[in-house]
Amino acid sequence: MENERPTRAKARSYSVSFPRAIGDLGVGIGLRDPHYEAFLEGRPRVCWLEVHTENYLGEGGLDLHVLEHVRRDYALSFHGVGLGLGAAVPLDIWHLEKIASLVARFEPAHVSEHLCWSAVPTRHLNDLLPLPFTKESVAVVAQHIDQLQTVLKRVALLENISSHLRFKADVMTEAEFLAEVAAMTGCGILLDVNNLLVNQCNHGEDAVTALASLPLSAIQEIHLGGHLVLEDSIVDHHGSRVSSEVWALYRHAIERFGSVPTLIEWDTDIPAVEVLLQEAAKAEDIRCSHSGLHTDDHAA
Amino acid sequence: MTMPLKDLQRRFSDALLHVGAEDGFLQLVTGGDAQRSRLALYRGNLMQTWHKVLSAAYPVLHEMVGEDCFVALTRVYGPTYPSCSGDLNRFGRHMSELLRAWPPCSAYPYLADLACLEWAVHRAYFAADKTSLSPEDWLQYTPDVLEGSGILLHPAVELVSSRWNIADIWYGHQLRESTLSEMAVARPQHVIIGRPWWIPIVIPVSSAGLAALVALRGGATLGGAIDTALAQDEQFDFASNWRTWVDHAIVVEPIRSAR
Numbered sequence: 001m002e003n004e005r006p007t008r009a010k011a012r013s014y015s016v017s018f019p020r021a022i023g024d025l026g027v028g029i030g031l032r033d034p035h036y037e038a039f040l041e042g043r044p045r046v047c048w049l050e051v052h053t054e055n056y057l058g059e060g061g062l063d064l065h066v067l068e069h070v071r072r073d074y075a076l077s078f079h080g081v082g083l084g085l086g087a088a089v090p091l092d093i094w095h096l097e098k099i100a101s102l103v104a105r106f107e108p109a110h111v112s113e114h115l116c117w118s119a120v121p122t123r124h125l126n127d128l129l130p131l132p133f134t135k136e137s138v139a140v141v142a143q144h145i146d147q148l149q150t151v152l153k154r155v156a157l158l159e160n161i162s163s164h165l166r167f168k169a170d171v172m173t174e175a176e177f178l179a180e181v182a183a184m185t186g187c188g189i190l191l192d193v194n195n196l197l198v199n200q201c202n203h204g205e206d207a208v209t210a211l212a213s214l215p216l217s218a219i220q221e222i223h224l225g226g227h228l229v230l231e232d233s234i235v236d237h238h239g240s241r242v243s244s245e246v247w248a249l250y251r252h253a254i255e256r257f258g259s260v261p262t263l264i265e266w267d268t269d270i271p272a273v274e275v276l277l278q279e280a281a282k283a284e285d286i287r288c289s290h291s292g293l294h295t296d297d298h299a300a
Numbered sequence: 301m302t303m304p305l306k307d308l309q310r311r312f313s314d315a316l317l318h319v320g321a322e323d324g325f326l327q328l329v330t331g332g333d334a335q336r337s338r339l340a341l342y343r344g345n346l347m348q349t350w351h352k353v354l355s356a357a358y359p360v361l362h363e364m365v366g367e368d369c370f371v372a373l374t375r376v377y378g379p380t381y382p383s384c385s386g387d388l389n390r391f392g393r394h395m396s397e398l399l400r401a402w403p404p405c406s407a408y409p410y411l412a413d414l415a416c417l418e419w420a421v422h423r424a425y426f427a428a429d430k431t432s433l434s435p436e437d438w439l440q441y442t443p444d445v446l447e448g449s450g451i452l453l454h455p456a457v458e459l460v461s462s463r464w465n466i467a468d469i470w471y472g473h474q475l476r477e478s479t480l481s482e483m484a485v486a487r488p489q490h491v492i493i494g495r496p497w498w499i500p501i502v503i504p505v506s507s508a509g510l511a512a513l514v515a516l517r518g519g520a521t522l523g524g525a526i527d528t529a530l531a532q533d534e535q536f537d538f539a540s541n542w543r544t545w546v547d548h549a550i551v552v553e554p555i556r557s558a559r
Contacts (some may be wrong), residue, residue, distance in 0.1 A: 057387045058426030059455065061500035067427070082386020088306035095386050120306075120313045123382030126391075127345050129312065132328075136305050164338035166330040169302045202338075203330075233338050 020270040025075055025109055025261035026198045027284045028287070029276040032266070038273045046280055048075040048109065050263050054082040057098045067106065076108040076219065077263065078101075079190075084118030085144040088133040092119075095222035096261060100151045108259070110221055112157035112190045113148065115141065119161045133170040133177045142184045143176075149187065155219055158182070161192035162227075164197035173205065175213035188220035191257070193250050194265075195241075196238050198227055207249055211256055219257040224250060224283060225265035239268030242279055251286055259287040303328065316343050317379055349388070350378040357392040358420045360473040361415055363484045368403065374400065389426055394421055417466045417502070420458035420493045427456035432496075432549035441554060447523035449553035451516045456495035457550055459513055463488045467504040469498035494542035496549040501546060508533035509541045514549070522554075 009118075026047030032037065033055075038044055049070055056063055061271060103111055116128040132136045141158070148156050158181060160174055172180070178189050191214065196207040224247075226240030242250075242264070254260070264279040303311075308328060315325035322339055329335050341489070351374045355362045362370045381394040396415040399405050405412075412414075432454060441449075465487045490510040492503045508529040517523040531535040545551045 054387055058389060060429035061426050084386065088309055092386060118307055118386060120310050122538055124385055125313060125346060126349050126383055127342060128387065129342065132308060134302055140305060165335055165343050167463065168330055212393065214470055233341060241387060
């Protein structure tokens with residue numbers, strides 16, 4: 001497959017000097033509304049919290065109140081699921097400005113989006129749809145992430161997705177695509193290890209090779225979650241514990257990229273916070289065994 | 301030659317919405333026709349999203365019509381009124397419009413008004429925060445001052461009128477499930493939706509009480525709003541309505557500059 005690396009001229013055409021998050025956040029969990037009570041009434045022992053940005057686009061109300069409350073004690077990561085950076089239509093300015101307003105208000109440690117598209121001119125499909133990995137797609141995603149970073153005045157992270165389909169038009173792998181966009185725009189990469197495994201099963205793409213294709217310095221956050229095995233495909237449903245294969249791949253990732261901040265994602269059949277904390281502790285053990293740190297060094 | 305991205309995405313979108321369009325799209329996909337079941341997973345996601353989001357906005361409607369009918373409703377709604385935003389909380393505002401026109405619901409005309417009420421509750425949940433004066437704080441203003449002032453309504457306040465008893469139906473469903481027609485009566489009801497804390501509340505009021513709030517929202521002074529209510533109903537009980545507005549944070553504070 002073609003794997004043209006970006007030239008300096010290309011890199012200079014984008015804004016690449018935005019500030020990055022500083023320091024290692026440790027291991028976080030996703031904050032979902034079934035956990036609101038636990039976080040309003042107590043302070044579960046976790047380093048940081050990830051939220052889906054689109055759950056907080058309202059003008060006010062309970063969700064933003066809870067976010068204000070937890071922000072006092074936890075660092076946040078805003079994970080977007082609705083901007084659709086790979087769509088061949090202009091980004092929704094209302095949506096962009098809402099994200100910018102939230103980022104200014106809550107100062108999250110990370111802001112991320114998915115490497116996907118979600119809209120055509122006549123409708124939003126509200127899903128993380130796969131892109132063809134072509135030069136045109138690289139240009140579209142690079143332009144949109146540059147627009148996002150310019151509005152936010154900071155680095156955004158771009159996450160690899162799981163997919164059920166690949167396109168005949170592909171001229172590079174997803175990892176090569178991410179590396180190219182990161183080099184062109186200065187964006188970071190959010191590495192979803194579970195998605196690598198899902199794509200390995202769905203498309204026969206070797207996950208370890210994908211890890212080796214990603215640039216060391218760009219990986220700023222890692223996601224771990226459960227997946228569901230169907231008859232002819234695997235779905236990253238985030239509805240179970242992290243599988244042993246994903247833990248093994250995570251060890252590879254930590255060996256290659258170091259102790260990157262890591263998230264335990266759980267979005268379906270959401271269990272009690274304690275279950276997520278158990279998964280987070282496993283991730284922290286793996287990070288610490290690599291770095292030589294003690295688990296408590298990163299505890300909240 | 302590679303197909304332009306916008307054309308590929310259009311064909312992908314068409315294939316999700318129309319089974320008849322999937323053959324052409326599958327020719328663009330690695331594995332071709334063999335990937336039909338995988339394409340169906342994306343179509344399933346789209347329909348599940350419509351169902352999940354509309355059910356969250358219209359829980360009473362969902363319960364009243366039952367799961368099978370609601371699924372059918374969402375599969376008409378999604379293609380007819382496309383989502384226009386990555387913010388799914390904005391998806392669903394045309395439900396009452398669809399219910400008025402959808403033949404399977406023609407025997408249940410109150411459902412469209414019930415959907416108006418539920419959408420108002422949904423909007424109230426995400427409306428801006430605003431701290432209202434407490435009952436004690438309001439006492440610092442003399443009746444003369446208040447009568448000459450406009451009154452700011454809470455940003456979450458929604459005002460809904462129906463010729464059906466939609467508030468009774470809505471309250472009935474907070475207590476227990478009921479079925480179509482079980483509770484509906486052709487009796488006009490007027491409703492204020494407020495959000496004193498985080499969860500919206502539904503308050504039935506008289507037609508005159510609602511008219512007073514509509515007038516206040518339109519910029520009238522409190523005196524002018526009372527006149528509007530009295531013009532509708534000579535027996536309009538302002539004191540009792542005012543107590544409701546203050547106790548449930550429907551009114552926020554006086555606006556001195558009102559005409």
